[in-house]
Amino acid sequence: MRITDVEVLVTCPGRNFVTLRVRTDEGVHGLGDATLNGRELAVVSYLRDHVAPCLIGRDPFRIEDIWQYLYRGAYWRRGPVTMTAIGAVDMALWDIKGKALGVPVYELLGGASRAGVLVYGHASGESAGEAVDAVGRYLDLGYKAVRVQAGVPGLSGTYGVGRGELFYEPAGTGLPREDVWSAEKYLATVPSLFARVRDEYGDEVRLLHDAHHRLTPIQAARLGRDLEPYRLFWLEDVAPAEQQEAFRLIRQHTTTPLAVGEIFSTIHDATVLLREYLIDYLRMTVVHGGGITHLRNAAAYADVHQVRTGCHGATDLSPVAMAAALHLDLSIPNFGIQEYMRHTAETDEVFPHAYTFSGGYLHPGGSPGLGVDYRDDLAERHPYQRAYLPVSRLEDGTMGNW
Numbered sequence: 015m016r017i018t019d020v021e022v023l024v025t026c027p028g029r030n031f032v033t034l035r036v037r038t039d040e041g042v043h044g045l046g047d048a049t050l051n052g053r054e055l056a057v058v059s060y061l062r063d064h065v066a067p068c069l070i071g072r073d074p075f076r077i078e079d080i081w082q083y084l085y086r087g088a089y090w091r092r093g094p095v096t097m098t099a100i101g102a103v104d105m106a107l108w109d110i111k112g113k114a115l116g117v118p119v120y121e122l123l124g125g126a127s128r129a130g131v132l133v134y135g136h137a138s139g140e141s142a143g144e145a146v147d148a149v150g151r152y153l154d155l156g157y158k159a160v161r162v163q164a165g166v167p168g169l170s171g172t173y174g175v176g177r178g179e180l181f182y183e184p185a186g187t188g189l190p191r192e193d194v195w196s197a198e199k200y201l202a203t204v205p206s207l208f209a210r211v212r213d214e215y216g217d218e219v220r221l222l223h224d225a226h227h228r229l230t231p232i233q234a235a236r237l238g239r240d241l242e243p244y245r246l247f248w249l250e251d252v253a254p255a256e257q258q259e260a261f262r263l264i265r266q267h268t269t270t271p272l273a274v275g276e277i278f279s280t281i282h283d284a285t286v287l288l289r290e291y292l293i294d295y296l297r298m299t300v301v302h303g304g305g306i307t308h309l310r311n312a313a314a315y316a317d318v319h320q321v322r323t324g325c326h327g328a329t330d331l332s333p334v335a336m337a338a339a340l341h342l343d344l345s346i347p348n349f350g351i352q353e354y355m356r357h358t359a360e361t362d363e364v365f366p367h368a369y370t371f372s373g374g375y376l377h378p379g380g381s382p383g384l385g386v387d388y389r390d391d392l393a394e395r396h397p398y399q400r401a402y403l404p405v406s407r408l409e410d411g412t413m414g415n416w
């Protein structure tokens with residue numbers, strides 16, 4: 015089998031997605047997600063101008079060799095644009111191999127290690143009361159784990175507060191929106207939010223929270239400690255993820271489990287965190303972490319350090335990335351939880367998929383390959399729209415971390 019054609023497809027069914035389609039001389043094709051939120055077209059060019067010409071004529075079954083060719087062969091290693099592009103190729107090749115052999119990708123990865131993939135949904139509200147009510151809606155849908163975020167009184171546009179009831183979409187069309195941030199005001203409100211949620215729904219539901227890289231190490235330590243009575247499943251990105259050593263300080267002060275890594279592009283971003291047992295969950299996922307091939311290695315390294323996975327699964331990861339993550343989640347020994355933000359109906363129509371939700375779990379389904387299709391006829395109705403994530407300023411106007 016040979017690769018004959020490589021297409022980079024851009025569509026905006028409610029938000030932008032970049033999809034790679036790799037075609038072969040035997041008629042089988044594979045899909046990969048190449049979406050890098052707010053920087054989409056950089057990956058389009060990387061793939062179209064630099065990667066696609068190198069793939070034509072290659073044997074798509076040689077997944078590992080092609081991964082090494084793209085990673086080692088570029089010389090300029092790592093980074094989100096490069097690793098997203100490699101991730102897209104890698105997903106498409108696993109998809110091709112699964113389809114050609116007539117098996118779902120998880121069978122190629124060693125088979126199922128569990129019956130289903132535990133997921134968490136996003137409950138949020140402008141006020142704590144709205145957020146508490148939103149948790150109830152997720153429990154009614156059968157979720158066993160819920161991330162809870164609420165607006166902070168006195169701050170406009172707090173991270174994590176959604177616009178719809180089940181959707182959270184931070185990117186907006188046009189130039190970046192500017193939010194205002196105060197760690198002091200935020201820290202004063204989060205513990206009482208979780209007190210209310212526990213009070214209302216009891217001990218069983220798994221609760222998660224994301225601080226989105228916004229605290230200093232000592233503030234992060236304080237938040238972790240203040241949240242201990244509410245026994246979170248995890249506290250995510252409590253300090254800037256690239257400052258791995260900062261987690262030494264945080265870890266000494268709190269037993270709240272920590273999750274980091276959605277912005278990491280290779281395992282080299284997480285080696286201190288893992289080697290020194292500074293986190294409990296690794297958030298890397300297939301699209302921004304070099305595909306199934308690299309994420310499988312990252313998960314194995316995490317497993318050695320008793321760290322479980324918690325793959326990023328926001329709406330900016332397309333159903334192709336979600337499916338790829340689910341095949342990996344189902345198969346690896348140290349799966350922890352999978353983020354599951356529902357896509358809009360328009361997105362689901364462009365990407366019909368075999369994965370299904372039931373009782374708080376997702377399953378990738380039994381279709382050969384990844385189990386996701388791409389409807390060109392529908393995708394073409396939604397042309398690319400310039401869109402960015404917001405930026406964040408402190409109350410005096412200083413730039414902060416979004």
Ligand code: GCO
Nearest residue numbers: 051184224276327328330353
């Ligand atoms: C999460 C993330 C998202 C990101 C978004 C960036 O935990 O789901 O933090 O909300 O901000 O995916 O593209």
Ligand code: MG
Nearest residue numbers: 224250251276
């Ligand atoms: Mg996050």
